[in-house]
Amino acid sequence: xxxxxxxxxxxxxxxxxxxxxxxxxxxxxxxxxxxxxxxxxxxxxxxxxxxxxxxxxxxxxxxxxxxxxxxxxxxxxxxxxxxxxxxxxxxxxxxxxxxxxxxxxxxxxxxxxxxxxxxxxxxxxxxxxxxxxxxxxxxxxxxxxxxxxxxxxxxxxxxxxxxxxxxxxxxxxxxxxxxxxxxxxxxxxxxxxxxxxxxxxxxxxxxxxxxxxxxxxxxxxxxxxxxxx
Numbered sequence: 001x002x003x004x005x006x007x008x009x010x011x012x013x014x015x016x017x018x019x020x021x022x023x024x025x026x027x028x029x030x031x032x033x034x035x036x037x038x039x040x041x042x043x044x045x046x047x048x049x050x051x052x053x054x055x056x057x058x059x060x061x062x063x064x065x066x067x068x069x070x071x072x073x074x075x076x077x078x079x080x081x082x083x084x085x086x087x088x089x090x091x092x093x094x095x096x097x098x099x100x101x102x103x104x105x106x107x108x109x110x111x112x113x114x115x116x117x118x119x120x121x122x123x124x125x126x127x128x129x130x131x132x133x134x135x136x137x138x139x140x141x142x143x144x145x146x147x148x149x150x151x152x153x154x155x156x157x158x159x160x161x162x163x164x165x166x167x168x169x170x171x172x173x174x175x176x177x178x179x180x181x182x183x184x185x186x187x188x189x190x191x192x193x194x195x196x197x198x199x200x201x202x203x204x205x206x207x208x209x210x211x212x213x214x215x216x217x218x219x220x221x222x223x224x225x226x227x228x229x
Contacts, residue, residue: 021158021187021188021189021193022062022158022185023058023062023185023193023202024193026050026053026058026061026062026202027193027201027202027203027204028201028202028203029050029051029052029053029195029201029202030051030052030053030200030201031052031053031054031195031196031197031199031200031201031202032052032053032054033054033197034054034057035049035052035053035054035057036048036049036057036075037083038081038082038083038086042083042129042131043083047068047071047072047081048061048068048071050066053195053202054195054197055182055183055184055194055195055196055197056090056094056183057195058184058194058195058202059160059183059184059185059194060074060075062185063101063102063160063228074087074094074098074101075087077093077097078097084125084131084133088121088124089119089121089178089180090162090179090180090183091117091119091140091142091178091179091180092119092121092138092140095142095226096140100229101228101229102160102226102227102228102229103226103227103229104142104143104224104225104226104227105159105225105226105227106143106144106145106223106224106225107143108225109145109153109155109225110145110149110150110153111145111146111149112143112144112145113143113144113145113146113221113222114141114142114143114144115141115142115144115164115166115179115221116139116140116141117139117140117141117142117177117178117179118137118138118139118176118177119137119138119139119140119176119177119178120135120137120175120176120177121133121135121137121138121176122134122135122136122137123137123175123176124174124175124176126175127174127175128174128175142162142164142179142180142224143224144162144164144221144222144223144224145222145223145224145225146221146222147211147214147215147220147221147222147223149222150211150222150223151207151208151211152190152208153186153190153207153225154188154189154190155186155187155188155225156188157188157227157228158185158186158187158188158228159185159186159225159226159227159228160183160184160185160186160225160226160227160228161183161184161185161186161192161207161223161224161225161226162180162182162183162223162224162225162226163180163181163182163183163214163220163223164179164180164181164220164221164222164223164224165178165179165180165181165219165220165221166179166219166221167181167219180224182194186207186225187204190206190207190208191204191205191206191207192204192205192206192207192210211223
């Protein structure tokens with residue numbers, strides 16, 4: 001199935017990522033939680049695939065433009081393919097370790113607030129994966145646009161959009177605080193392109209309508225807009 005998909009892209013003469021609306025050839029691909037891994041324990045999933053995504057691997061694959069070397073650099077600190085070196089947390093790992101690739105530009109699109117989040121990777125690794133590590137807790141501030149100011153945004157080029165929340169119950173469930181709970185691509189036409197767990201596939205949805213749905217839960221705070229350099 002993967003080879004048939006790649007063949008169809010090649011025959012069409014199209015790039016997977018370098019378009020005004022990147023990721024369009026992944027529309028309809030099924031949603032699968034954590035579809036990528038290191039091909040060895042504790043995560044035996046493949047390093048790259050094109051038939052299934054979760055929200056993060058969809059964005060990462062699009063940014064990497066179907067290039068495994070680029071994808072590994074985005075997914076792992078210093079490109080070191082190892083479960084412990086993976087950028088598991090957007091707040092402290094993904095944004096910081098990919099600062100040469102992406103930058104938070106939320107303040108260009110609306111008034112921002114700051115969500116301070118404490119990421120306890122040691123606790124998370126132990127609680128979720130039963131792995132002992134030596135990570136120390138890290139506190140970071142992440143700028144976001146509150147949902148009341150986040151509608152009618154039409155960027156000149158596609159941005160990564162992070163969905164910010166404050167759900168205290170997550171801390172007991174996974175062993176750490178968390179701010180970013182979902183991500184996708186905000187297209188210039190105001191559509192959100194993302195791997196949706198509720199719809200079970202990669203879809204386009206109207207961003208303003210999606211925001212309306214998220215604001216029904218008051219623990220959902222707003223969005224962070226990230227430019228792909």
